[in-house]
Amino acid sequence: MDYLAHLLVVVLIYASLTVSLDLMIGHTGILTFGHASFYGIGAYATAILTVYAGLDWFSAMVLAFVVGALAAALVGIPTLRLGGDYFILALFGFSLIVISLIVNMEWLTNGPFGIRGVPRPSLGPLVVQSGAGILAFTAFVVALIYFVHWRFVTSPMKAALQAIRDDESVAMALGIDVVRTKIIVFTLGGGFAALSGALAAFYFRFVTSNSYGLTTIILLWAMLFVGGNCSLAGSLVGPAVLIFFPEVFRFIGGPGWDIGNIQEAMYGLLLILLMLFRPQGLVGQRVGLRS
Amino acid sequence: MKTLKTNGVRAVVAAGALALACGLALAQEPINIGVALPLGGQNGEYVKRYFVAPTELATKEINAAGGILGRQVKLTVEDARLDGAGAVSALTKLINVDKIMAVFTAFTPLTLPQLPVAEEKKVIVLAASMEHPDLTKSKWAVRMTPTADKAGGVIAGAADKLGFKTAAILTEENEAIRISVRSFTAAFEKLGGKIVADETFKTQDTEMRGQLTKIRAARPDAVYVIVSAGRLMALALKQINESGLKPKQIFANHLIEDREVKSLGGGVSEGVIYTTLDIDPAYAARFKAALGYDADANSGKHYDSTMLLFEAIKRAGTDDSTKVRDEIYKFGEYKGTVANFKFEGSGEPTVFPILKIVKGDTFVKYTP
Amino acid sequence: MLLLQLFIDGLAAGALYALTAVGFAIIYNGSRILHLAHGAVFAFGGYCLYVLVKLLGVPAFAAVPIALGATAAFGVLIDVLVYRPLRARNSSPAAILIASIGVLTLCQALYALFFSTDTLYLRQGPLPTFEFGDITITIVHVLAALVALVVFPALQLFLTRTRYGRAIRALADNPRLAVVRGVDIEKLYVLIFAVGSLLAGIAVTLVAFDLGVRPEMGFPVMFVSLVAVIVGGVGYLPGAAAGGFLLGLLQNLSLWQLSGRWQDVIVFGALLVFLIFRPQGLFGHMLATRRV
Numbered sequence: 001m002d003y004l005a006h007l008l009v010v011v012l013i014y015a016s017l018t019v020s021l022d023l024m025i026g027h028t029g030i031l032t033f034g035h036a037s038f039y040g041i042g043a044y045a046t047a048i049l050t051v052y053a054g055l056d057w058f059s060a061m062v063l064a065f066v067v068g069a070l071a072a073a074l075v076g077i078p079t080l081r082l083g084g085d086y087f088i089l090a091l092f093g094f095s096l097i098v099i100s101l102i103v104n105m106e107w108l109t110n111g112p113f114g115i116r117g118v119p120r121p122s123l124g125p126l127v128v129q130s131g132a133g134i135l136a137f138t139a140f141v142v143a144l145i146y147f148v149h150w151r152f153v154t155s156p157m158k159a160a161l162q163a164i165r166d167d168e169s170v171a172m173a174l175g176i177d178v179v180r181t182k183i184i185v186f187t188l189g190g191g192f193a194a195l196s197g198a199l200a201a202f203y204f205r206f207v208t209s210n211s212y213g214l215t216t217i218i219l220l221w222a223m224l225f226v227g228g229n230c231s232l233a234g235s236l237v238g239p240a241v242l243i244f245f246p247e248v249f250r251f252i253g254g255p256g257w258d259i260g261n262i263q264e265a266m267y268g269l270l271l272i273l274l275m276l277f278r279p280q281g282l283v284g285q286r287v288g289l290r291s
Numbered sequence: 292m293k294t295l296k297t298n299g300v301r302a303v304v305a306a307g308a309l310a311l312a313c314g315l316a317l318a319q320e321p322i323n324i325g326v327a328l329p330l331g332g333q334n335g336e337y338v339k340r341y342f343v344a345p346t347e348l349a350t351k352e353i354n355a356a357g358g359i360l361g362r363q364v365k366l367t368v369e370d371a372r373l374d375g376a377g378a379v380s381a382l383t384k385l386i387n388v389d390k391i392m393a394v395f396t397a398f399t400p401l402t403l404p405q406l407p408v409a410e411e412k413k414v415i416v417l418a419a420s421m422e423h424p425d426l427t428k429s430k431w432a433v434r435m436t437p438t439a440d441k442a443g444g445v446i447a448g449a450a451d452k453l454g455f456k457t458a459a460i461l462t463e464e465n466e467a468i469r470i471s472v473r474s475f476t477a478a479f480e481k482l483g484g485k486i487v488a489d490e491t492f493k494t495q496d497t498e499m500r501g502q503l504t505k506i507r508a509a510r511p512d513a514v515y516v517i518v519s520a521g522r523l524m525a526l527a528l529k530q531i532n533e534s535g536l537k538p539k540q541i542f543a544n545h546l547i548e549d550r551e552v553k554s555l556g557g558g559v560s561e562g563v564i565y566t567t568l569d570i571d572p573a574y575a576a577r578f579k580a581a582l583g584y585d586a587d588a589n590s591g592k593h594y595d596s597t598m599l600l601f602e603a604i605k606r607a608g609t610d611d612s613t614k615v616r617d618e619i620y621k622f623g624e625y626k627g628t629v630a631n632f633k634f635e636g637s638g639e640p641t642v643f644p645i646l647k648i649v650k651g652d653t654f655v656k657y658t659p
Numbered sequence: 660m661l662l663l664q665l666f667i668d669g670l671a672a673g674a675l676y677a678l679t680a681v682g683f684a685i686i687y688n689g690s691r692i693l694h695l696a697h698g699a700v701f702a703f704g705g706y707c708l709y710v711l712v713k714l715l716g717v718p719a720f721a722a723v724p725i726a727l728g729a730t731a732a733f734g735v736l737i738d739v740l741v742y743r744p745l746r747a748r749n750s751s752p753a754a755i756l757i758a759s760i761g762v763l764t765l766c767q768a769l770y771a772l773f774f775s776t777d778t779l780y781l782r783q784g785p786l787p788t789f790e791f792g793d794i795t796i797t798i799v800h801v802l803a804a805l806v807a808l809v810v811f812p813a814l815q816l817f818l819t820r821t822r823y824g825r826a827i828r829a830l831a832d833n834p835r836l837a838v839v840r841g842v843d844i845e846k847l848y849v850l851i852f853a854v855g856s857l858l859a860g861i862a863v864t865l866v867a868f869d870l871g872v873r874p875e876m877g878f879p880v881m882f883v884s885l886v887a888v889i890v891g892g893v894g895y896l897p898g899a900a901a902g903g904f905l906l907g908l909l910q911n912l913s914l915w916q917l918s919g920r921w922q923d924v925i926v927f928g929a930l931l932v933f934l935i936f937r938p939q940g941l942f943g944h945m946l947a948t949r950r951v
Contacts, residue, residue, distance in 0.1 A: 003387035006380060031753055078935040084752065085693060085893070086934055089885055093930040096882065100923035103464070103493075113466035114375075116403055116425075130411055204375055206404040211374045214878075218760055225757060247380070259370050260331020261771040268765025275758040276744055333776050333875075464920060492919050497870055497879055500668045501914035507793075508661040522778045526870070532785035535795030551777060555871075557784015 005135045007243060012135075013199050014239035016142045018223045019149050019232060020192035026229030026284070027153060028185045029165030031084065033217055034075065034091040035193050037098040040212025042068045042194025044102060046201040047115040057121040061198040068194020069187045076186040081179050095217060102209045114208030118201045128202075138199055145192060150232060152188075161185065222267055225274055228284015237282050242267075321365035322358075322610045324350075324600070325385035326395045327378055327405065330370040334520060337549070338397075341587055342420070343368055345594035346395050348581055349601070359604050367391065375404035386412050392612040393600055395593065399423045399466055406432065413612045415619070419596035420589050422467040426638075433619055433638035435596040435627070439467040442517075442566040442644050443475030446542045449564060449646055450513050451482040452659040453540065459488035459511035461502060461527060463518045471517050471544070487511050494520070499527060503534040515542040521549025528552065528559040540564065545588050548654060564657055566644035568592070574628035591629030599625050599632075660793040665911045667796060673907025674803035675862055677900040678810065679880050680887035682858030684899035686734075687888065688831040689851040691752070695759045696737055697884070698877025699766035700856045704730035704863040705872035706770060712781050719868075727860040734856025735849050737762055743845065763877075770874040780871040799869045806861060811900060814858075818896070823850055831894065883910075886930040892940030901941060 017039055024030040042064040049060035079090045102109050109115065120128045121137055128137050152158075163171040164178050171178050201207050219242065227238025246263050274281065326346055328338050350366045358364060367389045369381035378401040385391045386408070393415040396402050402418045406429045409416045418426055419435035426432045450458060458479060462468050476486050487509035490502035506514065514531065518524045524546040531541065545567035546552070552560050568588040578586035578594075602625070603618040604610050622634040632640035648657040679701065686694045707729045711722035741762055745755050786797040818824035829836070830847050866876065883906050890905060891898030906926055913925050933940060 003383050006383040010376065010380070025753070029753075031756070079931075082934060085691075086889070088693065088756070089889055090931060090934045092882075093886060093927040093934075097924055097927040097931070100921075100927070104920045104924065111464070111466070113423075114400060114403070130408070200376075204379060204404055205407050206375055208375055208400050208404075210400065211376060215373075218764065221757060221760065247384075260329075260335065260372060261768045261776075263768075265765050265768035265772065268761045268763070268768060271761030272741055272758050272765065275750065275754045275761070276741075276748070279750065279754050331771075331776070333873075335776050490919060493923075495875075495879065496919075497866075497876075498672075499919070501665055501911050502919050504661060504664045504668065505914060507664075522873070525778070529785045533788050533795070533797045535788065535790055535793075554777075555780050555783065559785055 002131045005131050007247060009135050009138050009203050011236075011239045011243045012138050012142045013196055013203065014220070014223060014243065015236045016145045016196045016199065017193060017220055018227065018235035018239055019146060020189045020196070021220055021224050022229055022231070022235045023149060023152065023161075023192075024185055024189045025224060026231070026234075027158065027165060028161040028182060030080070030182055030186060030189075031088050032091050032186070032189070033088060034072075034094050034098075035189070035220055036212045036216040037095045038068045038072055038190040038193035039197045039200070039216070040098060040102065040207075040209070041071050041190075042197025043201045043207045043212070044109055044115070044197070045194065046198040047118050047207040048108065050119055050201075051115055051117050057119060057202065061121075061195065061202075064198040065191045065195045068197070069191030071194075072190020073183065073187045076183050076190075080182045080186060095213070099209055099213045102212070109209075114206055116206050118205045118207070120205070121202055134203055138203060141195070141199055145195065146232065148192075153232070218267075222271055225279070225281050225284075226270065228281030231281075231284040234281055234284040241282070319362070321363045322360075322604065323365050323367070323389055323391045324393045324395070325382075325389055325391035326366065326368040327371045327381040327385060327401075328368075328396055329373055329377070329398070329401065330368075332373045333522070337521065340582075340584065341590040342395075342397055342593050344582055345578070345586075345590040346597045348578065349594050349597035351581075353598075353601050359601050360608065360610075362610075364601070365389075371396065371401050375400055378402070379404050379408055382408055382414075386414055392610050392615070393417060395419065395596065397421050397593075402426065415600070415612055415616050417596040417600060419592040422470070424470070429638075431616060431638075433596065433599075433616075434640060435592045435599070435632060436568070437642050437644045438639070439470035440474035442544055443471040443473070444478045445566050445644055445646060446515060446564075447475050447478035447482060447484070449659040450479060450515075450540070450542065451484060453513075455484065455512035455540065457485050457487045457509075457511045458513045458515060459490070459506040459509055459538070460486060461490050461492075461499070461506060461514060461516050461531075463520075463523055464491050464493050465519050468517045468519065475515060492523075494523070496523075497526070499530055500534060503530055503536055507534055507536040511538055513540045513542060514538040517544045518546050521546055521551035524549060525551045525555040525559075528563075529555060529557075532557075532559055547649060548587050560649045561651070563649045564646055564659075565649075567647050567654075568629035568642075569645055569647075569656065571628040588629055591627065595625070595627030595629060595632070599627070662912070662915055664794050665915055666908065667794065667800060669908035669911035670904065671796075671800040671803045671907070672911060673904035674807040675865055675880065675903075676883045676887050676907050677807065677903030678858050678862035678865075680884040680891070680899040680903040681811075681814065681896055682855040682862070683881075683884045684855075684888050684891075684893075684896055685827070685858070686851055686855040688894050688896070689827050690738075690742070690830075690848055692742060693752070693756050693759060694737075694855075695756070695881065696762035696766065697734075697855070697859060698881035699763045700730060700734045700737070701859045701863050701877040701880060702770060702872070702874065703733045703766065704860040705867040705876055706774060708864065708867045709774075709779050709781060709872050713779070723864055726864070727857055730860030730863070731853040731857040734852040734859070738848055738852040743848070767874045767877075774872075774874070776874060778871040778873045781868050786869060797869075799865055803865055806865065810858070810861060811897075814854075815897075817854075827851055827854075883907075883926060886926055889930060890933050890940055892942040895940070895942045898940055898942035905941075 021035050024032050045064040045067045046060045049055040049063055075094055079087055103111055128134050160176050160181055168178050223238035223242050226241055228234030326343055328342055330339055350364050354363050369385055371378040371381045382405045395417050397418050397420050402421050410431050416432045422439035424438050426434055460472055462472055488506045490506055492499045516527050541563045543563050543565040547560050547563050547565045570586055570591050575586045603615045607614040607618045620634055620637055625632045630642045632642050634640050646657040647654045683697050704726055707726040708722055711717040741758050788795050788797050818828055826847055887902030887906050888899045891902030910922050
């Protein structure tokens, strides 16, 4: 059923975003508010390259990853050497600047109007169709993203990342170049977020600035912590719960119910209760959230 | 012999009964339409009252009168949330689960992403109040309002007739509004006028004093304000007043009638000339009686697009969306509650805004 | 004249940012909590005023003190219900930050559900204005100036001359030492949140009568307050105030040459510039080494 396929694609895209966010927050302890911005940068890069520059989808996707990684490096290098709270605020500010830039740089991004007409991926004359087709494509790419992350967190790197997350001074004493490692992780995270953006661009065939702002980053954090941080399974569970649950509201809920705000209230309450009673989320690990 | 004849009669009766049952079953099958609009967020209240309620009203009225082609109309309303993804989600659910043949929607960033989906599934998209020209590039879209550029031209003409030589523009950053600004600028300059300031503010802004200070320094005869939300119109009028800017005339778009402007009060909207569509008093009365608040031009557009769809279904004799879409496109003149719309081969109607002026608590037709 | 008007507008905006920034900074310095829910406390104050003035008909001069008290209490309530249990569980700063976001989201949604998303006005029509040639100022400009002139010196006195004020500063400087010296930390937290939220209440009073109240009203002010705290120098309260004024001026004066659309970029660009080149802010050198 197309409706189910639609929901699955959305869940998969968010899952890919959550897994790369988890790499940064859950495994390395980099509390970044900027993830939605790299997602947006990737989506816009894909749209601009395919619609304006006429590039093929594959090159656009690869370039989107590169652009996202570069942007992350540019932001990360000066800010990651700052202490925790400064970094959080800097990324918060960064996420707002990106939205402003997207909206104001009309010559590049068509401003608040967005870019339409992003093509679907294709292999020669065979174009990926809506429904099962795009679902299969998205699932394939997301599976690849998961594979890369899985390899990363089962590699020897994992120990270094967790050392940084748990206690940076100890990590440094152990000889780990903390700042350099963080920059590498952050750059990769940005690249993968941009890749998720490419997937979103292909699916919706339309990019617009209001999907990459504060509400999205809060949603991503909620997905990460509901599912459970430091967990590959968690990064799939969180989005699934937070996407399917509101859709259920479409079928219950009476007329005149302000569904949108009821949902937001529940998110807020959920975050508070989670932090109080189950900070590890549904399937995550109790790390990084207790001193 | 007798058995055969009896069996034959029985067969005919059975067949007849089966046919009747099928016919009745088909006749009971409702005509499915949907609404995909943002029911929450900043504009949620306005959308529910002036975009959704009119379509619901029209549906109720047509069902009370016996439905269309003997069938009742089933309307499902879905929350499009606040972005393109939410709108596509709402539309997809409406198509797959509710099997709609037409959807009522609005707002450029929400409607445009729905178009490819609607086209693939052959669903008619009626974005009654959406002003962006690209809407009707799609062969499945229908509009029920003048396009953004028309208002600008009408205001420019009025400004010129009233003898204003200089004008300042204060607008929200928004695609459709930008088009109005361009058409106003072009028309006004062609008539010999000069634009002395062109300032914009964002949808989320809570003040525009800086922009007004700059406009004030340019000393314009007239100020043209275009926004997409009542809150911003109220804010603009209030701060124009507070900034010491005293133009000879303020022009605006139809958001001047929004209840947030009324709720602000203080006479800030007195004498403002603006573009809108004229509301049929009989419709206004019906609307008020049914819903308890006054109709506005947007409500009329959505009501008209709903009724237009019903008429087209009647004319097509079926709810097959391709045939209905064709009927809409070749409809000719449709006498709506807010204007006469002429459809001549596409979903883009020929219709022009009129001018009104604010006089105390009323809105009066105006000719310069 | 244009420039002078922009300057005056900038000062008025700056006063508002400064009030919220200092409120946020008091809480942050004293508790190390990034209390993003401060924006929800701000909005709460606005809705209190609305309920008192418009729904209950209380005259403004009585409604304001009541609303201020309620806002301070609300801030304390958030600490007691959410942050204190988290502290008791030894939760990390990340967890507290997420809970704060949760509070902000929850509150905003509740305001929208109870009061609708419309802007609710407390008074009709535009504000009274005073004209001096080409310069126009509104009553809010005047009040903002008065408030700033009264509140900041009063706050400074409180922090330097009173026992409680000094205790707050002790806590901000060295939490562990404060505990060792027998300071009742939880009582101090209550005080910190009360004072910080009170300042937010004062700030929202200026805004509510001017622009009305709506659920998201806390957001724009919060952002700039965060930036103000960094620009002024984390840990130094007068720095937060200075940062607030600076940003208000920057936002308005930038309009002299640039279009309004670049305001956000300018503000946050300033943030990034400071963070990268001068993370201790303008007045960071006024402090002993701070734990970052």
